[in-house]
Amino acid sequence: MAADASALPAPRHGWLRALPKPFVRSPLAIASCAVVAAWIAIALLAPVLVGSPLAQDIAGRLAPPSSAHWFGTDPLGRDILNRVVYGARISIPVGLAAVGLAVVLGTMIGSVAGATGRAVDETLMRLTDLMLAFPTVILAMIISAALGAGIRNAVIAIMVAWWPTYARFARGLVLSARDREYVEAARALGASPVRVFMRHILVNIISPIVILGTLDVGRAILTFASLSFLGLGPPPQIAEWGSMIAAGRDYLDQWWIATFPGLAILTLVVALNVVGDSLRDTLDPRLRGE
């Protein structure tokens, strides 16, 4: 959140060029990028890096960390390192998908509200207020409990709980873009309302929305892990960080069961949050300090 003068508003089309400056100055941001990149690489290369997350060694169950099992083994004798590595293959795509879907849905609803105005706007925004009255985890819990446990339903739950934030944000942006001269000009030239919206309004509001979304990927991964911890995620045999931590709850003395998946979540989410903050500071000073 270094509010230094170098982080001036980026030129509209050259925003990629503005990227390096504050990043280069902040070692923390660079380190965080490296951590995120490392996690993505780990997720992609999991089958090459480690053995099966399902292979059991019943004789060696609950073994503490050793040279054979760096992170120890779980109550079923499965290697925790393997499972932590494979867990990245679930958490990262889930975080991206949940936020992506919420951004798309929220932008659609918010844009419709902002572009049409009056009754439709009023109805949609009251609905948004209502949804925002529910704390995320409780809403997501109701939804994924109702739809049944599973990865897909957890993603749907997060999407349903989160779209209102983006809808509000998108509506505000549409309202401020609607009366700009270039939009007026497009209208005067006879462009259809749909074309005006798609070609002249949407392209100009999408980048702050995407940035806001990027900031939330870490939070989405945390929320998904919470749902999974509560038993509303994938079935237990699947290597997933939240459910691995839940399995460690009953084995307090075997600290390694819960500790390593927790550290995995922590490192990834901290890094994502730092990258998100730096991105925000660099690309869109309007969002700073929220």
Add this chain to the structure above:
Amino acid sequence: MNLQGYIVRRVCMLPLMVVGITLLTFVLSHAVPADPVSANLGDQAAANPAVVAAFRHQWGLDRPLPEQYLIYVWNLVRGNMGISISTHQPVLIDLREHTPATIELALAAMFLSLIIGIPLGILAAVRRDTVMDQLGRGVSLIGVSIPVFWLGIVALFIFYARLGWAPSAGEISPRLPLPPFVTGFVVVDALLAGQRAVALDALAHLALPAIVLSSASIGVITRMMRGSMLDVLGEDYVRTARSKGLPARRVTLRHVARNALLPVITVIALSFGGLLSGAVVTETVFAWPGLGSYAFQSASSLDFPAIMGVGIVVAVVYVLMNLLSDVGYAAADPRVRMG
């Protein structure tokens, strides 16, 4: 607009919000493919059509959805929130049993977040770019990034299993009797009943879950307070106060911190909602007998009346907190009322 008018208008919005909340919880829990019959009857009973029909009739599940909703709201107006399908108790009684424990936990966590987050935010802003600032930013970053359920397990492992400083999970030691129910807050009830030992025991049980639960809101409040302080520090009246020769400490506390607190009020109210969410997972880790444990138990058995009851209580608490914060904000800052 004067303050009374503002409050009256906001309070009038409240019943509308509550109707909306009931509608939303109802739609959410009914317009889904899940079948409460199979979730609540055993496999054998669910195979018997007569049992299933009786079950559906008993809970109004055989009527059209709008009618089910009207039945629900009519009952709600009379204080009848239905009977929990899984505990076979009236939901209102279940909620009355579980809500105080959650509020107690959330208030304790909120208290900790305020006494840590606000001073930390002030110090971080005043000593900007020093070790203090880095510490403040570090705390807020970790606070918003750490999985609260994992922190709970790690805390239990270190402070209960290894060091033995903290008592086991739960609201009170099993050997002690619960004090008579007055407020539902065990610590307060024990003090009211004059049982000091019980109150201390309950307080010891409260400490660890409250610290764990406060982690996220400490982060949010520290961060917000720091940002808000930095905004105010650049104001003209702060320079004026300094140029008058006022001591730095006085300027910081009287001129900057007081004004910087205003936007933080809103965040405090919002993070109370976050605390209620966090309470769900924290309660399951610490076997805390609150709404979170109840919500989890009812959600996993598709107990509609109970789910709707929890949803309503939580949303109403949240809306009330928002109302309080908006009114507090308007009372503290006349500029808001004018706008």
